[in-house]
Structure formats: C-alpha cells, structure tokens
Amino acid sequence: MSTREQLQQRLAEWIGTWQTAPYGVLTGIHARQDGPGKYRSITFGLARTLDAELMIWSEKRLDLRSSRHQNMVQTFASEDAFKEFCVKEFGATV
Numbered sequence: 330m331s332t333r334e335q336l337q338q339r340l341a342e343w344i345g346t347w348q349t350a351p352y353g354v355l356t357g358i359h360a361r362q363d364g365p366g367k368y369r370s371i372t373f374g375l376a377r378t379l380d381a382e383l384m385i386w387s388e389k390r391l392d393l394r395s396s397r398h399q400n401m402v403q404t405f406a407s408e409d410a411f412k413e414f415c416v417k418e419f420g421a422t423v
Contacts, residue, residue, distance in 0.1 A: 347419075368386050383411070388407070391405045
C-alpha cells in the first residue's frame with residue numbers, strides 16, 4: 330500500500346467518525362486534468378450544510394474544496410493541519 334493510499338485510508342476513517350451525509354465517505358483515484366499523474370480523493374459532507382472533496386497529491390499537499398468556502402481550494406501541508414482545520418471549521422472530533 331502506497332503512502333498516499335495509507336493517508337487516504339486513515340483520513341477517510343477519521344472523517345467517517347464525524348460526518349453525517351447519507352452517502353458516507355467516498356474514496357477514489359483520479360487522473361489529473363492538466364497534466365500527467367494521479368491524485369487520491371475523499372468526498373464527504375454534512376447533511377444540508379457541507380459538500381467537500383479532499384484531494385491528496387502527497388503527504389505534504391492536501392487540497393480541500395468545500396461548499397462552505399465557495400469552492401475555493403484550501404491547501405494544507407500535513408494531515409495534522411487538515412484535521413485541525415476540520416475541528417475548527419466543521420466541528421469535527423479528534
């Protein structure tokens with residue numbers, strides 16, 4: 330299992346402990362639209378208040394696009410920085 334795949338699995342399990350969307354947490358792997366390479370993703374939501382996609386490019390680059398922030402992309406340099414943001418912004422539990 331690759332490092333990105335392990336990170337994706339850990340974060341998907343963590344998100345699954347606090348999100349409430351009826352479809353759960355969806356994971357995937359995607360080809361880049363603008364060049365070579367692939368990225369892993371986690372799609373999740375909170376009922377009626379949030380739709381979000383986390384794009385995992387590497388352990389040191391995670392991009393979050395969420396409906397709460399007009400789909401602007403927010404970049405995090407680590408798993409911990411992403412989790413800290415989710416706790417503050419979405420009421421996630423650690």
